[in-house]
Amino acid sequence: MESKVNILIVDDEEIVRESLASWLGEDGYEVAAAENGARALERLPERDWNLAMVDLKMPGMDGIQLMDEIRKTRPETIVIIMTAYATVDTAVQAMKKGAYDYIVKPFNPEDLSMTIRKIIEHQKLVKENLYLRKELKKQYRLHDMVSKNHKMIEIFDLVKTVAKSNSIVLVQGESGTGKELLSRAIHMESPRKDEPFVSVSCAALTENLLESELFGYEKGAFTGADQARSGKMELAKDGTLFLDEIGDISLKLQMDLLRVIEQREFRRVGGTQLIPITSRIIAATNRDLKKAIEEGKFREDLYYRLNVISIHIPPLRERKEDIPLLVEHFLDRFNIEMGKNVDGVAESAMRLLMEHDWPGNARELRNVIERAMVVTKGRMILDADLSLPRPSGVPGAPDSRGKSLAEMEKEHIRQVLQENRWNIIRSAHILGIDRVTLYNKIRKYELKKEPVLNT
Amino acid sequence: MLRKLQVHLRDTFSVPARIMKTMSVPEGSYERSRNQYNSTRILREILKETPPDAIKILGIVDRDLCIPILTFVFGEAQLGGVASIVALARLRQEFYGLSPDDGILFERLCKETLHELGHNFGLIHCNDRECIMYLSNTVRDVDRKGTTYCGSCDSVLYLKTDPWRVQPWNRR
């Protein structure tokens, strides 16, 4: 049997509550009403509300404030703002803050029935989808990492085995492929997960600084060392020591490190006491170490010491099937972080993402999505939201050169409207923006419905 | 037309139907800015007029009804309750600039009356496009649907009206 659909009406006017409740009740919905925001919040825990229809102007907490509260505690509840006074500004504000729709009283009964049905339908789909997605994600997930590429999944499997051992791991891959993320995953999968994960960026420091950073120093070891300090190796204790950018350390330090790793003990700079290493070491680099060895920049013996277990993360351009998955992963994450409500990426924008070469790999993709989510106005990320260089030779409108973005937008909107005979809902959907935004743009660009000539 | 409706209702539900004396449209129900009448307010007044022996009370008003959030309603009913109301204004052909047609008006009135009374007997909207309990938001919808309840709505109704039904052998 289908589960009941619960609707909460919030309005300070009794007659509004009563009449709307009666109308919705006749349609078979389970309806309850609250006379103000505070009462509404009290009623939130009572049921799984599918929909809240909230009056904009109420004494005390207004509709937008209430919506914010609802979205915090009940993000799955869809909010429709109702108002008697139509101001585009508040409408835009409400929709931006995540209102599903903004309706101006009085509303056409046919439209209201449709709107509510669409919401319920949409919610059902989202629920099913979420469930399916979660099921899928299980296989493709390793802590904060996602992938559906077979090589990556092999790596994920390897990580789970490797994590149980104490062997040194060398993680290689281009910049931004997730070397650090993977190293953290190894740590989290290991019995050491409750101990510290200590990261040392070897590229960032001069030889001397790196030495004292790694091994610590005794008081008076060098000028300025007026107090003894433990290094990262000590701080890692029984946890994991992550040596990032290992390919960048000097030959002298390479030798020190080799000895320390072989003997599994070290001395602080200027110290005499030997301190045992109890941590697990993971090293990472985006350099081609084999080439560095040939060039005499990296010690071969250290390489073999480090390369006990070797993991090579393929670049993103070699696993493009991961792009949609990563996009979704970042959307989820930034939706939460930014308190946004972006549903997805328009088909054409996704095509651009798939075509890009991603020299900066997953990190570059993450940054592109993050920026797009900051600039996007609607629930969809569009081509224009992506700050990507347009690949050359992409077939586009032949006359698009030299036109401003605004001109292109105007032209595009005009075309979509015409193709859909000025059906606003459908056009807005295709454009990936909400109705209010579309109305705003129509006004801004002074677009007018042209009579269609029959030929 | 009221007499014809009375007969139609009696035959449909097999319960006696009575025409009451005319009631004036409650003053407080007029919405000046919209030139319409608030159906919920009228419904409240109708409820007060319920005779002690009545199981349901239906008001028919020759005005255009609305509720605050909707531009209009054809009628309103207390779900599973006692009172309901149907408005004639938008059931008339004249409303749409056509010439008056009593036949069409009566058919629409019958459909909307049975629909609202269905709500009074606890029925909610039905997904069957032919069923009288199908939600109709336009006269086109009203005209398209059938004049009777679908099988499942009818059986619910049969159970709900059972206590009051006049048995055929008692009927005069």
Ligand SMILES: Nc1ncnc2c1ncn2[C@@H]1O[C@H](COP(=O)(O)OP(=O)(O)OP(=O)(O)O)[C@@H](O)[C@H]1O
């Ligand atoms: N498989 C993945 N799933 C999810 N996010 C990923 C994945 N790979 C990389 N990322 C994202 O990319 C970012 C960069 O990853 P990370 O810092 O691990 O890269 P790196 O290989 O260490 O790069 P660099 O060589 O520049 O230090 C991460 O913070 C994460 O947001």
Ligand SMILES: [Mg+2]
């Ligand atoms: Mg890194």
Ligand SMILES: [Zn+2]
């Ligand atoms: Zn109805």
Ligand SMILES: [Zn+2]
């Ligand atoms: Zn039915």
